[in-house]
Structure formats: structure tokens, C-alpha cells
Amino acid sequence: MSSVCPYLYRDERDRFICSVTGNEVDPGLMPCLANYRECPFYASAEEREAAPAVEEIPPPPEAPAVEVKPAEVKPAEEAETAVEEIEEGLLRELDEIEEWATRLAERWREYEEDARKLMRMWEEASKTAQWAERAISNVIDMYEKLLDDLELRLKSGLLSEEAYRELREEIEESLEKYRKLRSEVEERVRSVERLVLPHMQRVKVAEAKPDLGKLRISLMKLEQMYREGKVRKETYERLKKELETRIKWLEQLAGEGA
Numbered sequence: 001m002s003s004v005c006p007y008l009y010r011d012e013r014d015r016f017i018c019s020v021t022g023n024e025v026d027p028g029l030m031p032c033l034a035n036y037r038e039c040p041f042y043a044s045a046e047e048r049e050a051a052p053a054v055e056e057i058p059p060p061p062e063a064p065a066v067e068v069k070p071a072e073v074k075p076a077e078e079a080e081t082a083v084e085e086i087e088e089g090l091l092r093e094l095d096e097i098e099e100w101a102t103r104l105a106e107r108w109r110e111y112e113e114d115a116r117k118l119m120r121m122w123e124e125a126s127k128t129a130q131w132a133e134r135a136i137s138n139v140i141d142m143y144e145k146l147l148d149d150l151e152l153r154l155k156s157g158l159l160s161e162e163a164y165r166e167l168r169e170e171i172e173e174s175l176e177k178y179r180k181l182r183s184e185v186e187e188r189v190r191s192v193e194r195l196v197l198p199h200m201q202r203v204k205v206a207e208a209k210p211d212l213g214k215l216r217i218s219l220m221k222l223e224q225m226y227r228e229g230k231v232r233k234e235t236y237e238r239l240k241k242e243l244e245t246r247i248k249w250l251e252q253l254a255g256e257g258a
Contacts, residue, residue: 005036007045020045021220030213040221112206115199122196129189136182143175212250219243 007019008027016032018025020041025032031039150171154164219240226236 005032005039005042007042008032008036018220021224023220023223025220026216030216039217041217041224112203115203118196119200119203122193122200125192126189129185132185133182136178136185140175140178140182143171143178146171147175212247215243215247215250219247 004027005018008025009017009019011017015024016027017023018032018041031037036042147168150159150164150167153159154161159167222231222236222239222243225231226233231239
């Protein structure tokens, strides 16, 4: 049995078209291939079509026995041997591919679990980093205000030049230390974020694509119901806008945006 939906075809512009709905589809994101029996349009089309009567075809007349000479048997045996060798080689190759695919599926499952764990860790670390940066910035603001206050105290004669220089040197030293610390924290956060983001993107794309297929089927079904007069125009336009907005967002997430 074919793994391709019988209602899927290519038009003259090399587009994939669903003959049930008349719409262009993406077989990679729609259940047009191995899972096409899950598609509601396939199911409805199958229900509408009555199974044609099968005309019984009489068996062909038995051919008279023909004596096969040894010279004619040898090429046939060689051909059969060649086919068997090809089949054995193909089966070995398919076994190897199957083994690799199974192994990769397991690795991908483990990777997704680890990537989601990494995402949770990063979310917590990001919150902590934001809090730390705010705390450091508050300390920097405090020392900057102390410098301003020091200037005022010097001008008002409340501090001697010597005391002013000593205090200013201490404050500037602390100020420089915290400014450097803030820069180090910010740079460290950006550095780690650059490593985390690709993993986050891969997981989000993997999650987005199945949802894309479901939403596109829902949109196609909505359009069909509207054409059949089963949905009011106001409801159709509202639902269509919601679905298209969601689809567009997922397309951008999955890197399919124009």
C-alpha cells in the first residue's frame, strides 16, 4: 500500500495540490505522506466515494507447455542470481539505515530532554543575572552620589583638601571595581546566551512544526465549511484571522517566514 495520499498530486506549476480541497499543501508539514489516513479530508473523501464493483475476470487460458532448452535456462539463472545479490545488498543497507535511524531517534529524544532542562536552567539563571545586575547598578549609583556629595562638602569647607583626596580615591576605587564587575557579568551572560539560544531554537522549531500542520488543516477545513455555507461570514473571518496569525508566528519560529 502506498504511503502517499491518493488525493495528492502535482500541478503544472510543480505545486502539491490536495484534490479534495483544491488547495496547495506542504506534504512535509501536512499528513499527506505516511499519516494521510489521519487527515479529515482524506476520511471524508473516502466516505463519499462508493467502492466500485469488482468485475470478475476469467482466468487466462492455460498456455501449452514449452520445453526449455539448457541454453535458455542459464541466462535466467544468472539473472536470478544477480537479483538475489542485489536484494541481499539492499536489505543489508536498509538494515543499517534502520539501525542508524533508530539510534538517532533515541539520541534526539535524549537531546530534546537535555535541551529543555537547559532552557529551564537558563531561565532561572537569567532571572538571577538580572537581579545581580540591578544590585550592582544600585551600588554604582550610590558611589556616584557619594562623589557628588564629596564635591559639595569640599566646596562648603566641610572637608580639607587632603581628606577630600583620600575619600575620593577610596570611592573611585570602589566605583571602578563595581563597574568592572557589572561589565564582566553582562559579558558573561551574553556569552552563555549565545551558546544556549541555538538549542532553544531547535526545540522550539521541533515543537512548532507539528502544530503548524494541525493549524493548516484547521484553516483548510474552515475554508471548506465556509464554501459549503456551514459557517457564517463573521465567524469565518474571525477564526481565519486567528489561525493565520498563529500560523504566521509559528512559521517565523520555524524559520519558514518569507
